Amino acid sequence: ETAVFQTPNYHVTQVGNEVSFNCKQTLGHDTMYWYKQDSKKLLKIMFSYNNKQLIVNETVPRRFSPQSSDKAHLNLRIKSVEPEDSAVYLCASSSWGLQDTQYFGPGTRLLVL
Amino acid sequence: QEKVQQSPESLIVPEGAMSSLNCTFSNSASQSIWWYQQHPGKGPEALISIFSNGNKKEGRLTVYLNRASLHVSLHIRDSQPSDSAVYLCAVSANAYKVIFGKGTHLHVLP
Numbered sequence: 001e002t003a004v005f006q007t008p009n010y011h012v013t014q015v016g017n018e019v020s021f022n023c024k025q026t027l028g029h030d031t032m033y034w035y036k037q038d039s040k041k042l043l044k045i046m047f048s049y050n051n052k053q054l055i056v057n058e059t060v061p062r063r064f065s066p067q068s069s070d071k072a073h074l075n076l077r078i079k080s081v082e083p084e085d086s087a088v089y090l091c092a093s094s095s096w097g098l099q100d101t102q103y104f105g106p107g108t109r110l111l112v113l
Numbered sequence: 114q115e116k117v118q119q120s121p122e123s124l125i126v127p128e129g130a131m132s133s134l135n136c137t138f139s140n141s142a143s144q145s146i147w148w149y150q151q152h153p154g155k156g157p158e159a160l161i162s163i164f165s166n167g168n169k170k171e172g173r174l175t176v177y178l179n180r181a182s183l184h185v186s187l188h189i190r191d192s193q194p195s196d197s198a199v200y201l202c203a204v205s206a207n208a209y210k211v212i213f214g215k216g217t218h219l220h221v222l223p
Contacts, residue, residue, distance in 0.1 A: 104156030
């Protein structure tokens with residue numbers, strides 16, 4: 001049963017364009033995350049938000065910016081995409097705490113031509 | 114910076130066999146450790162987590178954690194073709210950050 005929703009599923013664009021990805025969770029969680037998964041399946045965290053506040057901002061290029069309207073939504077905008085941005089972007093959510101499991105969405109696959 | 118290493122990269126087992134996956138981490142103070150399963154085209158799904166030293170069993174899954182040796186293992190008894198997937202080990206670095214390993218590709222042959 002899906003509780004973390006991501007749109008779009010797939011997006012193809014050209015270098016220099018702007019893209020936006022959406023994420024919504026219906027689990028009532030306080031914390032949401034964006035991860036980037038490369039072709040070798042390595043998951044790297046990009047951002048963590050707790051109750052609409054940015055908590056973790058890993059070293060990602062400044063063209064990436066997260067946006068949160070409420071604790072159930074966390075979007076990701078990429079200004080001026082580059083070829084190395086081609087990847088799967090995964091959104092996740094969890095309750096507060098160190099022992100809390102993360103629940104992932106199905107991902108948005110981005111291809112930059 | 115927490116590091117998480119998984120082995121083997123790929124594992125092929127016949128149906129009905131035991132699958133054993135390994136994970137080492139760099140920080141003994143890491144809190145929780147999870148194993149996630151990821152099928153092609155899907156997001157990772159949590160299978161089992163462990164916090165305390167020792168073992169934990171859930172159905173066909175058993176996890177062993179040894180904090181002294183910074184090692185955790187996942188064992189899948191009676192492996193099925195539907196278990197074929199990528200298995201990701203994840204370790205909490207702090208309250209808001211979890212570090213993932215590169216994964217083990219498990220193939221269960223019918």
